[in-house]
Amino acid sequence: MYLEADVSLYPLAEEYLQHPVHDFIVLIEKQGCSVENGPTSSIVKGESEQLFEALRKGYEQAALKSGCVLIIKICNVCPL
Numbered sequence: 001m002y003l004e005a006d007v008s009l010y011p012l013a014e015e016y017l018q019h020p021v022h023d024f025i026v027l028i029e030k031q032g033c034s035v036e037n038g039p040t041s042s043i044v045k046g047e048s049e050q051l052f053e054a055l056r057k058g059y060e061q062a063a064l065k066s067g068c069v070l071i072i073k074i075c076n077v078c079p080l
Contacts, residue, residue, distance in 0.1 A: 003048050004074070007072050011067075011068045024062050027061055028042075028058050
């Protein structure tokens with residue numbers, strides 16, 4: 001099933017927020033999902049298994065470096 005997710009990663013206790021966010025996006029793209037970046041969130045697109053696996057790996061990578069919050073909204077009837 002094709003999905004689109006509105007994703008926001010909030011690294012905690014990081015001096016430069018752009019580094020963990022950039023690393024998260026790069027990992028998501030390496031997993032084969034497409035990413036459209038916005039000012040406070042990104043739209044991630046892909047097949048459900050691929051998308052969920054990419055988000056899991058991205059979150060684990062970010063969480064191993066510091067505390068973080070990941071907010072995800074997923075839609076299966078996109079684009080709206």
